[in-house]
Amino acid sequence: MGVAVCRALDATVGRADPDAAIGERTLAWERVFHGNPSGIDNAVSAHGGVVQFRKGQPLEPIAPRSEMHLVIGDSGESASTKAMVAGVARQKERDPKRFQKTLDAVESLVKNARLAIESGDWYGLGQLMNLNHALLNTLMLSTARLEEMCAAARHAGAHGAKLTGSGGGGCMIALADDADAAAEVAEAIRETGHDAFTTRVGGAQ
Structure with a gap:
């Protein structure tokens, strides 16, 4: 939901942040509700596809x-x-x-x-x-x-x-x-x- 809202807000003002930036903005949202989330939900939702996730490290796309x-x-x-x-x-x-x-x-x-x-x-x-x-x-x-x-x-x-x-x-x-x-x-x-x-x-x- 957080990723969808961020993208909708960007579209409203004609802004197009990269996937990584969308993921970071959404992570700040999740911290309000979950305290210390891993970050996987927002990262994968923003990037899409299949990825390997490690907290604190860049996503690794998998084909x-x-x-x-x-x-x-x-x-x-x-x-x-x-x-x-x-x-x-x-x-x-x-x-x-x-x-x-x-x-x-x-x-x-x-x-x-x-x-x-x-x-x-x-x-x-x-x-x-x-x-x-x-x-x-x-x-x-x-x-x-x-x-x-x-x-x-x-x-x-x-x-x-x-x-x-x-x-x-x-x-x-x-x-x-x-x-x-x-x-x-x-x-x-x-x-x-x-x-x-x-x-x-x-x-x-």
């Missing part, structure tokens, strides 16, 4: 080998991003060694996920998504609804499924083999009583 078919499911639950981030910070304080081990595992998954995206290994990427979700679950970021939706997606043939965002509710994302498979996964999520829709990234849009 998918072929079209990615994604399914987004909405749990209908809401949680304060500020509260979820604070909860993770408390876990770090309580057991810094365990926390760092989890972060190292996530970092390894990210490196392999980038290779999978660039090579078009969607099965491999899906398995990495499942592993990432399990790691996020150890940080107590998932919910019963998100677990149900991810399980339904995998059972319907998704290569992988995971929560997205700060957790505690919100959405999950699943990776399917093609448009037909994505439609089946979306329907399986809807059968759990939650909204779902499909989208495509990369390739011919």
